Amino acid sequence: MKQQRHARCYSSTTEETLTSSLPTLPLDLIVEILCRLPVKFLLQFLSVCKLWKSLISDSKFANKHLHQSTTHRINSVFYSSFLRRHIFESYPLDSIFSNIYTNATHFHLDHPPNSFDEDYPLDGACSIVASCNGIVCLAYSYDDSFVLLWNPSIRKFKELPYPENLKVHFIITTSYGFGYDHVNDNYKVVVVFRYSINKTQVLVHTVGTKFWKSIQKFPFGCVPLGRSGTFVSGTINWLPLKHGRVKSFIVSFDLRTESYRKILQPDYGEFVPDAEELSLGVLRECLCLISYSNVWIMKEFGNKGSWTKIFTNTYNSCFDLTKAIYMFDDDQVLLEASYGPDTKKLILHDRKPGTFKFIKFKNASTLDSSLEVCAESLISPCYTSKIGGLQKLIDSDFNSGYSIKTQLIEFPLAQVGLSEGVENVKDGTYSEILGKIIPRIYFYCSSIFSNCASYLVRKYRPHDDLISDTHKFTIPYLPHTIKMTPLMLADWIRTKNSATGYFGAVFESEKRSCGTLYNSFHELESDYEKLNKTTIGIKSWSA
Numbered sequence: 001m002k003q004q005r006h007a008r009c010y011s012s013t014t015e016e017t018l019t020s021s022l023p024t025l026p027l028d029l030i031v032e033i034l035c036r037l038p039v040k041f042l043l044q045f046l047s048v049c050k051l052w053k054s055l056i057s058d059s060k061f062a063n064k065h066l067h068q069s070t071t072h073r074i075n076s077v078f079y080s081s082f083l084r085r086h087i088f089e090s091y092p093l094d095s096i097f098s099n100i101y102t103n104a105t106h107f108h109l110d111h112p113p114n115s116f117d118e119d120y121p122l123d124g125a126c127s128i129v130a131s132c133n134g135i136v137c138l139a140y141s142y143d144d145s146f147v148l149l150w151n152p153s154i155r156k157f158k159e160l161p162y163p164e165n166l167k168v169h170f171i172i173t174t175s176y177g178f179g180y181d182h183v184n185d186n187y188k189v190v191v192v193f194r195y196s197i198n199k200t201q202v203l204v205h206t207v208g209t210k211f212w213k214s215i216q217k218f219p220f221g222c223v224p225l226g227r228s229g230t231f232v233s234g235t236i237n238w239l240p241l242k243h244g245r246v247k248s249f250i251v252s253f254d255l256r257t258e259s260y261r262k263i264l265q266p267d268y269g270e271f272v273p274d275a276e277e278l279s280l281g282v283l284r285e286c287l288c289l290i291s292y293s294n295v296w297i298m299k300e301f302g303n304k305g306s307w308t309k310i311f312t313n314t315y316n317s318c319f320d321l322t323k324a325i326y327m328f329d330d331d332q333v334l335l336e337a338s339y340g341p342d343t344k345k346l347i348l349h350d351r352k353p354g355t356f357k358f359i360k361f362k363n364a365s366t367l368d369s370s371l372e373v374c375a376e377s378l379i380s381p382c383y384t385s386k387i388g389g390l391q392k393l394i395d396s397d398f399n400s401g402y403s404i405k406t407q408l409i410e411f412p413l414a415q416v417g418l419s420e421g422v423e424n425v426k427d428g429t430y431s432e433i434l435g436k437i438i439p440r441i442y443f444y445c446s447s448i449f450s451n452c453a454s455y456l457v458r459k460y461r462p463h464d465d466l467i468s469d470t471h472k473f474t475i476p477y478l479p480h481t482i483k484m485t486p487l488m489l490a491d492w493i494r495t496k497n498s499a500t501g502y503f504g505a506v507f508e509s510e511k512r513s514c515g516t517l518y519n520s521f522h523e524l525e526s527d528y529e530k531l532n533k534t535t536i537g538i539k540s541w542s543a
Helices: 002-021 027-034 039-045 050-057 059-068 389-399 448-460 498-511 522-536
Strands: 072-080 085-092 105-109 126-132 135-140 146-151 156-159 173-181 186-194 200-206 213-215 223-232 235-242 249-254 259-264 278-283 286-291 294-298 307-312 320-327 332-338 344-350 355-359 372-375 442-444 516-518 540-542
Touching: 027 050, 027 059, 039 050, 050 059, 072 126, 072 320, 085 135, 126 173, 126 223, 126 372, 135 173, 135 372, 146 186, 173 235, 186 223, 223 278, 223 286, 235 278, 286 320, 320 344, 320 372, 448 516, 448 522, 522 540
Parallel strands: 173 223, 278 320, 442 516, 516 540
Antiparallel strands: 072 085, 072 372, 085 105, 126 135, 135 146, 146 156, 173 186, 186 200, 200 213, 223 235, 235 249, 249 259, 278 286, 286 294, 294 307, 320 332, 332 344, 344 355
C-alpha cells in the first residue's frame, strides 16, 4: 500500500512538473498557425478544447482563414440513372494530376421526388451556378425549381426559400447568379426568368433572409445567354442576347447597388464570334472571355483597354474551348473543351511552351454542367444576413410596391488613415480616433434648433462679456429670440479645457460629412433647417 501511494504521489508530481515546464504560445500566434491549416484538420481540432472550438467556430476566424487558404477543390454534378438522383462530388484540385480521388465529398440531391415524370430529361436539370468563398451554388430546374448552397469542405448545405407567385409554366429559360457583396457583407443569389423573346423577371435573394425581392427587368432589351452569370469584383456578369444574336457588350449587375451597367468586350477585328463561340469565366479573380479559340482576361475590371489575349488555340481545331476553369500558380490553365454537343474534355494548357494535354477526370464526359473550382473555407452556407429587422420591413414594403429603399455606405478606413476594425469611437484609442473619423452621415437624436444654438454660442461666445454667470445673454442670429445664462452651458463651452479640444475635433468632422440627420420634423423646424444649411454650412434632413 505504501509503495502504491508513493507511486501515485510520484506520478502526480511528475505530471505537474511536466505541465509547468511545457512552453505556452500566445493566443494570437496560435491563431496565425491555425488559420494556415487545411479545413480537414481544423474540423478535427474542434474537439481539442473549448477555447479552440470557440476560436475555429468564430466567423472572424473563418474570414481570416479564407484569406490564407491555398487549398482548392474541384466540384462537379451529374445525374445517376441507377440512383435516379443527381450527385454532387468534390475532390482536391490536385487530384486531376494524379487520378487518385481520395478525400472526396459526395452529396446526393433528393430532388425530384420519386413521383417525377420518367420521360423528363433529368440529365441537365441540375447545374453548378458559381462558387464564392468556398460556397458552391447549385440550381435545380425541374418542375419545383430550387437553389441550394453547399460548402463541400465542412459538408454543410442550405436550401433557399422558393420564390412565390411564379408563372412556372410560362418560363422559357432561367439563368442564375451567385456572389458576395463585400460592402454590406452579404451573399446574394440572382435569378433571371425569361417569359418571351424579350420579357424577363429578375429576383434577388439575400442569404439569411426568407424572401426574394423583384427588381428591374434584365436591361437593354436583352436576355441573358447561358444558365449562369459569372461572379467577379462584386458583380455578376452575363453575355446578352437580343433577337438571337449576342451583343458587343457584357451586362454587369452590381450586387451592392443592385443596378446594371455595360462592360465592353474586346476588339475582335473582322471576325466577330457568334453566341455559341463565346463564354465567360474567371481566372485569378479577373473576368475571362473565350471567343472561339482565343482566351482573354480583363486585368482591370470595367476598363475595356485592359482586355489582354493570353493565348490562342492554334494546335487543335477538332475541339472548341467552352470555359476557362482555373489558372495555377505556374500559369497552367485548366479549360473545358467540347467535341460536338455531347462530348466534353478537360485540357491543361501550358502557356510557356504553348502546349496542351488532355486530363482524365472522373465522369468528365457525363457532367451536367461545367466544373467549378473553389477555395477550401470554413464559411457556412447557413449564413446570417447582416440585414436587421428594420431592413426586412423596408424590403417587405418595397416588394409591396412602395418606393422605399436603403443603402449601406462603406466606411472609409483607408482614406482617413484608420486600421481595419476601427469603425467606432469605442474600437480605438483616443489619439488614434481623434480627428480621423469622418462620418458620412451624422445623426442627432435632438432637434435642429438645439444644434444651431450650440454652434452659435461656441462660435460667437456671447457669454464671455457678462459680469456675472446669473446675467442673461441672447444667442445671436437665431430666427427667434432665445436668452439664457452661462450657468445653463456645459462646462467645456463656458471654460476651455481638455474636453473642448475633443468636442471641437468631433464638430469639425461633422462639417466634412455628407450631412446631418435629425430626430425631428420638417414642419416644426423648417426655419432652423435653412439656418443649419446657410449659416453652419451643413445639409440636414428630418426623420
